[in-house]
Amino acid sequence: MADSMTTAQAPEVAASGARPDRVTRRVRTGLRWLGIVPFGAYVTLGLIAPMIAIAIAAFQTSSGSATFANIDAATHGTYFLGLRNSLELSVITAVIPGIFGLLVAYAIFTAKRGAVLRRVVITASGVFANFGGVPLAFLFIATLSTTGVATIWIRELSGFDLWRHGFSLFTPTGVAVVYMYFQIPLMVLVILPALEGLRPAWREAASNLGARSWEYWRYVGGPVLFPSFLGCLLLLFGSAFSAYATAEALTGGTVALTPIQIGALLNGNVLAGQQNLGYALGLIMVVIIAIAMIIYTIVQRRAARWLR
Amino acid sequence: MAAIARAEAEAQIPSPVRSAGGRRSFPVWRWVILLLAGIYFLIPLYAAVKFAGFRSFPDVFRQAGFVSAIGLSLRLALITTVITLLLMVPTVVYVHLRLPRIRRLMEAITILPIVIPPIVLIVGVLKVAPGFLLSTPYLLALMYVVLAMPFAYRSLDAGLRAFDLKTMVEASNGLGAGLPTTLWRVVIPNIRTAMLSAVVLTVALVLGEFTMASLDLYVTFPVWIVDFEQNSGYVSVAASLLALFVTWILLMLIVTVGSRGARKRGGGEVALFSVATTRTIGKITGEPE
Numbered sequence: 001m002a003d004s005m006t007t008a009q010a011p012e013v014a015a016s017g018a019r020p021d022r023v024t025r026r027v028r029t030g031l032r033w034l035g036i037v038p039f040g041a042y043v044t045l046g047l048i049a050p051m052i053a054i055a056i057a058a059f060q061t062s063s064g065s066a067t068f069a070n071i072d073a074a075t076h077g078t079y080f081l082g083l084r085n086s087l088e089l090s091v092i093t094a095v096i097p098g099i100f101g102l103l104v105a106y107a108i109f110t111a112k113r114g115a116v117l118r119r120v121v122i123t124a125s126g127v128f129a130n131f132g133g134v135p136l137a138f139l140f141i142a143t144l145s146t147t148g149v150a151t152i153w154i155r156e157l158s159g160f161d162l163w164r165h166g167f168s169l170f171t172p173t174g175v176a177v178v179y180m181y182f183q184i185p186l187m188v189l190v191i192l193p194a195l196e197g198l199r200p201a202w203r204e205a206a207s208n209l210g211a212r213s214w215e216y217w218r219y220v221g222g223p224v225l226f227p228s229f230l231g232c233l234l235l236l237f238g239s240a241f242s243a244y245a246t247a248e249a250l251t252g253g254t255v256a257l258t259p260i261q262i263g264a265l266l267n268g269n270v271l272a273g274q275q276n277l278g279y280a281l282g283l284i285m286v287v288i289i290a291i292a293m294i295i296y297t298i299v300q301r302r303a304a305r306w307l308r
Numbered sequence: 309m310a311a312i313a314r315a316e317a318e319a320q321i322p323s324p325v326r327s328a329g330g331r332r333s334f335p336v337w338r339w340v341i342l343l344l345a346g347i348y349f350l351i352p353l354y355a356a357v358k359f360a361g362f363r364s365f366p367d368v369f370r371q372a373g374f375v376s377a378i379g380l381s382l383r384l385a386l387i388t389t390v391i392t393l394l395l396m397v398p399t400v401v402y403v404h405l406r407l408p409r410i411r412r413l414m415e416a417i418t419i420l421p422i423v424i425p426p427i428v429l430i431v432g433v434l435k436v437a438p439g440f441l442l443s444t445p446y447l448l449a450l451m452y453v454v455l456a457m458p459f460a461y462r463s464l465d466a467g468l469r470a471f472d473l474k475t476m477v478e479a480s481n482g483l484g485a486g487l488p489t490t491l492w493r494v495v496i497p498n499i500r501t502a503m504l505s506a507v508v509l510t511v512a513l514v515l516g517e518f519t520m521a522s523l524d525l526y527v528t529f530p531v532w533i534v535d536f537e538q539n540s541g542y543v544s545v546a547a548s549l550l551a552l553f554v555t556w557i558l559l560m561l562i563v564t565v566g567s568r569g570a571r572k573r574g575g576g577e578v579a580l581f582s583v584a585t586t587r588t589i590g591k592i593t594g595e596p597e
Contacts, residue, residue: 032406032407033407035398035399035402035403035406035407036399036402036403036407036410038395038398038399039395039396039399042395042453042454043417043454043457046433046450046451046453046454047420047421047424047429047454049432049436050429050431050432050433050435050436051424051428051429051432053432053435053436054428054431054432054435057435100341100345103341104341104342104345106338107338107341107342108342110338111338117342121342123560124349126559127555127556127559127560128349130512130555130559131552131555133516133517133518133530134516134518134530134533134534134548134551135516135530135533135548135549135551135552135555136548137548138356138533138537138544138545138547138548139352139353139355139356139545139548139549139552140352141541141544141545142352142355142356142358142359142360142545143351143352143355143356143359148355148359149351149354149355149358149359150351150352150355180348181348181349181352184345184348238423241425242424242425242426242427242428244425244426244427244518244519245517245518245519245530248518248519248522248534249518249530249533249534252537259425259427262427262428262431263427263519263522263523266431266434266523267522267523267525278431279431279432279435282425282427282428282431282432285425285428286424286425286428289423289424289425293423
């Protein structure tokens, strides 16, 4: 970018015929970039270098020679199961909260504007969406563990014992129930702007042309909203896929999910030589997230065509 | 957050849809959805209070390790906030003044810490960090600065967009003020709200962060809560509720300050809980990027 600037200015400088002037300008353009050197250095050391180190170590043995064994181990057996669980969990906790969050957002979107209800839901969503991690895990331990308050209620009210019928809070299913607690409000926050982008004029036009409510959604509202909806689902997918703290605190590291397995391989009390397997799993996670984000960008571009 | 500000700004516009359609404004299914959501979100809170019992709240403060854990978390929060402000305020101001063309690039870079799973990032950091940093807990503060970048950058960027920075800085220079004076007495007073949201979000993030601290083997407050479960589940639940309560107060602080600022400026984005929201909103309202 600095180069293109200099070239653009070059004719003017040449016309004045002052060569030192051009040098000064080039120096000045170069100096311009000095202002972001601290930030650039910080990002390079704190973000880029660690990621490069992982990418390299994923293809190394513990003694440093090149190998594919880590990637191979990471995609077989327990670690394959972990990846599959993680992907399934992320898809489920993107789709269900996605649909439910859309309904909640639509419910408050059509409520009276400025109404208390609407404000309460939006504010609560902002708070709950940021509430993952350790406290969330313990809230659900108090609610749905074998001695949890809701477990006992259900047993006393209906005689149905959740835990005797295959439910466990400490499996991917249990983790999914907990993740929805921050995924639903996140969906409300990210889909609401898209709903607000649906212009009332479209609805009026459709209605004037004789369209009924479902026809409006089938031919106008739905197609306009769909790319945004898909984009939001991808965000939820990413958010569930990279979550670590909630599942770790909830299950004590026993559930077979990739982030938990990485933690177990690298928390210091594992055999040497297993670490590089952890790096390989990390690399795989980053690649999956990168794919999701690329699709997100494409989808988002489509969404922006209508919603501006 | 941005959504809140927008919602309020639009509060006065009557919706033509409903008056034209003449439908019932709030059919039964909407109440069912909101009721279900209410049940799902409130029961765990109630359950936690009931499970822990009110008597165990004072107990939390008396437990072994509590004071040192909360002390470490607060120290990390302080250091992280100071470094974040020192690094991000000059950088964002500089980009706005001298390199506005790279704002999009900055946005892309600062979203990375949200996109990259924290477990992967810390694993990489522990691999490359030099020994003198590995042996102190303050490596965590340095990493939390990275984690806070998405929030800090977006808050400050929104704050700087809300007034005519260039004109003010030129005016200040014209009146003979040097760069430090301009920054301290002209720029910073104008982005106080934005800085406050950046600080609050950073503090909330540091106080709740578990992944990096536990992999780095330092006992911060969230790590302590999990470790303590082995002694007493009740205390862990009570401590979780306390942590939640503090986080909520911090976040409500931005909601209040943020919406007040928005009203003063006639709406617009203030701060954000979720980076995605602002991105989407930025696109929809067609704001210049």
